[in-house]
Amino acid sequence: MSPKSHLSPFASLDSFVALPRVESLALTPDGSRVILTVATLNADKSGYERALWSVPAQGAGTPTRLTRSAKGESGVAFTGSGDILFVSARPDASDTTPTEAAQLWMLPATGGDARALTRLPGGVSGVAASARDCDQVVISAGLLPNSASVEADGVMRSRRKTGAVSAILHESYPIRFWDHDLGPDEPHLLHLDLDQLRDTVALPAPAFDAEDTTDATGDDSSSTPSEGVAYPAELPRPTDLTPNPGRTADTAGQALTPDGRTLYVALREPGQRSGRMVLTAIDIATGAHTTLMREHDVDFTSPVLSRDGKQLAYVRTPISTPAGPHQQEIWVINLDAGTRRRIATEWDRWPSSIRFDHTGTALIVTADNDGRGPLFRLPLDGGAVEQITHDDFSYADVSVDEHSGDLFALRSSWRTPAHPVRISAEGVVTELATPAPLPAAPGSITEVETTAEDGARVRAWLLLPDGASAEEPAPLLLWIHGGPLNSWNAWSWRWTPLTAVARGYAVLLPDPALSTGYGLDFVARGWNSWGDKPYTDLLAITDATEARPDIRSEGTAAMGGSFGGYMANWIAGHTDRFSAIVTHASLWALDQFNGTTDNSEYWQSIFTPQAMVDNSPHLSVANISTPMLVVHGDRDYRVPIGEGLRLWSELAEHHAGPDGSTVHKFLYFPDENHWILKPQNSVVWYETVFAFLDQHVHGSNWNRPTLLG
Numbered sequence: 001m002s003p004k005s006h007l008s009p010f011a012s013l014d015s016f017v018a019l020p021r022v023e024s025l026a027l028t029p030d031g032s033r034v035i036l037t038v039a040t041l042n043a044d045k046s047g048y049e050r051a052l053w054s055v056p057a058q059g060a061g062t063p064t065r066l067t068r069s070a071k072g073e074s075g076v077a078f079t080g081s082g083d084i085l086f087v088s089a090r091p092d093a094s095d096t097t098p099t100e101a102a103q104l105w106m107l108p109a110t111g112g113d114a115r116a117l118t119r120l121p122g123g124v125s126g127v128a129a130s131a132r133d134c135d136q137v138v139i140s141a142g143l144l145p146n147s148a149s150v151e152a153d154g155v156m157r158s159r160r161k162t163g164a165v166s167a168i169l170h171e172s173y174p175i176r177f178w179d180h181d182l183g184p185d186e187p188h189l190l191h192l193d194l195d196q197l198r199d200t201v202a203l204p205a206p207a208f209d210a211e212d213t214t215d216a217t218g219d220d221s222s223s224t225p226s227e228g229v230a231y232p233a234e235l236p237r238p239t240d241l242t243p244n245p246g247r248t249a250d251t252a253g254q255a256l257t258p259d260g261r262t263l264y265v266a267l268r269e270p271g272q273r274s275g276r277m278v279l280t281a282i283d284i285a286t287g288a289h290t291t292l293m294r295e296h297d298v299d300f301t302s303p304v305l306s307r308d309g310k311q312l313a314y315v316r317t318p319i320s321t322p323a324g325p326h327q328q329e330i331w332v333i334n335l336d337a338g339t340r341r342r343i344a345t346e347w348d349r350w351p352s353s354i355r356f357d358h359t360g361t362a363l364i365v366t367a368d369n370d371g372r373g374p375l376f377r378l379p380l381d382g383g384a385v386e387q388i389t390h391d392d393f394s395y396a397d398v399s400v401d402e403h404s405g406d407l408f409a410l411r412s413s414w415r416t417p418a419h420p421v422r423i424s425a426e427g428v429v430t431e432l433a434t435p436a437p438l439p440a441a442p443g444s445i446t447e448v449e450t451t452a453e454d455g456a457r458v459r460a461w462l463l464l465p466d467g468a469s470a471e472e473p474a475p476l477l478l479w480i481h482g483g484p485l486n487s488w489n490a491w492s493w494r495w496t497p498l499t500a501v502a503r504g505y506a507v508l509l510p511d512p513a514l515s516t517g518y519g520l521d522f523v524a525r526g527w528n529s530w531g532d533k534p535y536t537d538l539l540a541i542t543d544a545t546e547a548r549p550d551i552r553s554e555g556t557a558a559m560g561g562s563f564g565g566y567m568a569n570w571i572a573g574h575t576d577r578f579s580a581i582v583t584h585a586s587l588w589a590l591d592q593f594n595g596t597t598d599n600s601e602y603w604q605s606i607f608t609p610q611a612m613v614d615n616s617p618h619l620s621v622a623n624i625s626t627p628m629l630v631v632h633g634d635r636d637y638r639v640p641i642g643e644g645l646r647l648w649s650e651l652a653e654h655h656a657g658p659d660g661s662t663v664h665k666f667l668y669f670p671d672e673n674h675w676i677l678k679p680q681n682s683v684v685w686y687e688t689v690f691a692f693l694d695q696h697v698h699g700s701n702w703n704r705p706t707l708l709g
Contacts (some may be wrong), residue, residue: 008442010502013686017041017679020436021493022418023050026076027083027399027408029132032057034399034408034420035066035076035084038435045679050074052107053435054087057408059422063435066107067114067401073105077127079194080134080260082109085127092116092620097229099123104139104192117192119232121154122185129256129263132307134192135194136260136284138241140249150238153185155228161185172246173273176598176637179673187249189265190238191284198234200343232508241282246270252277252301257309260284264303264312269294273368273601275302292333306360309435310335311380313354313363316342318424322608325485325523330354330363344378347385348519350485355398366390366395366489368517371447371459375407375423392445394490395423408432411683412491414461414509415441415498442466443501449510450544456525457518458537460510462545463487463501470549474506475697478542478578480560480567484514484530485523494675495561499686505693508545512537514563528607530563531570531615538567539575555579555697559689561631562586562639562674567619569647572622572628580696582689584631585639585674587645589618598637621650627663629692631673631685644668665692684708 009015024037034055038213041046050072054064069090079086084107107114118124118139125140140288147153159165168175168183173510176182178612231237242249247268254265263282269275279293279300293300297319304313312333318326328350333340349367357364363378369387373394377386388407389395395409396418405425410418417439420432435494443466449459468474477500481488488509497507512516512528525533546553549685557580560568565586572581587593590612592605607615628651632644648666667688669681676685687705694700 005155006291008498008502009439010442010496010498013683015501016496016499017045017682019417019439021048021232021409022420022434022436024074025397025399025408025410025420026078027057027401029078029080029082029402031387031401031403031406031446034398034432036063036420036434037074037076038386041679045693047678050071052076052084055420055433055435057422057432059430060434061433063433065435071102075126077137079106079137080131083107083135085130085137086114087124087126089123092119094232095119104137106194115703117144117194117235118195118238119235120190120238121157125187128189128251128256128265131256131258131260133258134260136256137194138254138256138263139190139192139238140251141190143188143240144185145244150231151228158228172270174247174598174600178598178638179291179635180637186245186247187251187660188243188245188265189241189251189254189282190236190248191241191263192236194236196236197296218472228538239284239287241284242267242289243287244692245301245314252299253303253314255303255305255312257305258307259309264292264305266299266301266303266314271601274599276319280305302354304354304356308360311356311360313356315351315354316460320602320606322528322606322611324522324527327520330365330378332363337373343380344385347378349376350516353396353398355400358400358402364398364400364407366398368394368489368515371461371489371511372517373489375409375427388425389423389429390427391429396490399411412462413445414488414491416447417491417493432457441498443498444469448545450540452513452533452537452540454525454533456513456522456533456537458510458512458541460508460541460545463497463507464550465501465504465506468506473550474504475552476542476545476556477505477507478538478556478558479507479509480538480558481509481511481515481633482528482560482562482564483516484534484563484566485516486563487515487517489517494677494682499707500690503690506545506551508542510538510541512541527605528611529615531567531574532619535570538571539577557581557693557697560584560586564678565639568628569617570615570620572624572626574623576625578626580629580693581626582629582631582692583647585633585636586619586630586643586647587617587639588643588650590616592646593639593643596640596642618646618650622654623657624651627692627696629665629667629689631667631669631676631688633669633674633676635671635673638674680707 021039026035033606036053039050042049052066052073056307065483071089073086073088075087087102089102100350103116104118104124106113121143123431128138128140130137143153144156250268252266256263266277267280269278277299281290299317302315316329331342353366365376375388375395393411393413397410399408407423411421412418422430443464452458500507508596559582561584568581568583634641651664676682691703695702
């Protein structure tokens with residue numbers, strides 16, 4: 001490792017996990033400030049605290065911290081008056097029966113302390129939508145199925161807590177998602193009229209009859225209070241827009257008209273195991289639902305409104321089948337005329353976000369593109385798609401300044417964490433002030449590419465350590481992305497290859513078949529055949545990279561998580577060319593996985609039964625000769641722990657010695673999920689991975705991380 005690498009915070013894992021992180025961006029309605037959510041390591045280094053910071057939108061000035069609480073703040077939105085809305089579990093001084101549940105808070109634009117806007121027993125999940133021209137807000141929150149009111153919900157939650165009841169009765173699929181169990185409550189969309197907010201002298205809250213039949217609209221028909229606490233009269237009472245929702249309010253986007261009268265939302269229409277997303281209009285005053293778009297085996301998602309509320313854009317996507325991937329189509333409805341049209345019909349990219357520009361004549365879209373994530377302008381009149389940014393970065397959290405037309409976003413690359421920027425109409429990028437200074441990155445980055453056996457171009461980012469040369473070639477680490485519908489094009493705090501670069505490894509970040517940003521045909525090359533073109537693409541790009549004079553031609557290692565873990569397992573059973581393999585949260589036996597993952601219908605819909613057999617890594621376990629480090633979290637519901645347990649069992653069955661000894665290792669996290677999120681667990685993850693790689697790439701003695709005991 002060169003002396004320069006020692007100066008980088010990525011050379012010290014303690015320094016790395018302590019780096020502040022910008023997590024989200026929101027532009028104030030007047031375009032004068034950007035509000036950032038920034039995470040910093042807490043005092044005992046066990047987690048991250050989040051606070052809101054204000055940054056001048058013009059590109060100069062100093063960041064100003066707006067909030068300070070032990071519980072932190074996130075989920076920024078704005079009222080029509082310009083007040084800042086956020087979600088926090090911070091204590092509410094006016095709450096005489098405090099809970100741990102997060103609530104909706106407001107920080108007045110005119111100054112003063114933040115105050116809570118809700119006191120929901122189960123808390124608030126987030127701001128679903130807010131109106132631009134008035135103080136109307138829609139929030140997402142959970143209510144127990146039998147709760148006739150928010151008061152009754154509090155009583156029932158209290159009874160469950162007092163009785164130590166954790167049981168959940170499910171009457172539909174699914175029952176869990178990514179890293180958490182679904183239920184016992186159900187997601188609702190609740191409307192708040194902030195004009196009802198009052199400043200009053202606090203009085204003891206009246207009691208509430210637990211048997212009351214009051215509904216969440218506020219129609220109080222109680223008679224004899226006997227249990228519970230009435231909802232505070234000084235707060236706007238939530239109105240339920242999705243009564244008896246089941247899982248329908250697991251939405252795929254929503255938008256509130258500027259006048260606050262109509263919510264356009266992609267609601268889930270239940271099916272046997274998954275269902276479909278339908279585009280629905282909800283009248284705020286009456287709660288009436290009107291279906292705008294519903295088609296068999298088609299999802300309608302990501303609704304957004306123009307500034308004047310007269311146009312609605314959305315994404316239409318046929319549901320996947322084993323026959324091949326489908327295009328994600330962008331459509332626009334003229335709400336006055338009732339007409340709709342598809343735009344950018346020849347554009348072969350999948351949108352990751354869409355916004356109307358300030359004129360309402362074009363959409364601003366982000367999409368994966370050739371290993372980057374640029375901003376695009378899609379004219380509504382059928383004109384050609386225009387690429388706005390042309391750098392090596394990816395853009396997210398895009399906001400449009402409705403006065404100047406300038407764009408604001410978080411920008412990142414594999415050498416630069418997310419940071420706020422302003423983008424002019426001409427694509428000129430101006431970095432804004434940030435409370436999270438960009439850390440010094442070790443090494444350098446370049447691109448490599450090769451031609452696959454079928455003639456397809458396969459490209460990758462290559463991160464090189466300082467000092468890599470023909471005289472001192474660097475060992476190569478093939479790092480395979482998850483997804484699989486994904487691209488190595490944006491910074492990740494969970495997967496941060498600069499930590500390996502700082503330790504002298506060259507890191508290859510390839511986009512093989514199934515990767516996004518190269519067109520539908522490139523995705524289709526690996527469809528229903530994960531072990532075919534994705535695998536041969538990875539070997540081809542590795543061959544091309546190993547041919548470089550600054551890369552060692554031997555001692556290459558491979559690693560990946562999720563789909564990347566699947567590919568690591570597939571590689572292990574089909575070649576012995578790698579010195580070590582790290583497989584994290586990996587798919588091992590597809591027959592088992594497809595029935596136990598949190599969304600089984602999707603995974604079974606993209607494979608034929610025969611392809612599920614032909615592409616299952618577990619069938620090649622006897623061929624594995626490369627040392628493997630298996631990593632899995634017990635709370636991973638997307639790739640359940642059974643995958644890691646079966647992989648470990650079968651490695652022992654086929655490859656352990658008579659005394660049980662093995663070259664393989666299993667790093668297990670009882671309290672982590674698909675990602676390793678706790679700072680010190682993250683340190684252990686990196687320490688174990690690098691110790692394993694050093695052992696098998698450099699021939700070092702095994703160095704057991706201290707915190708593993």
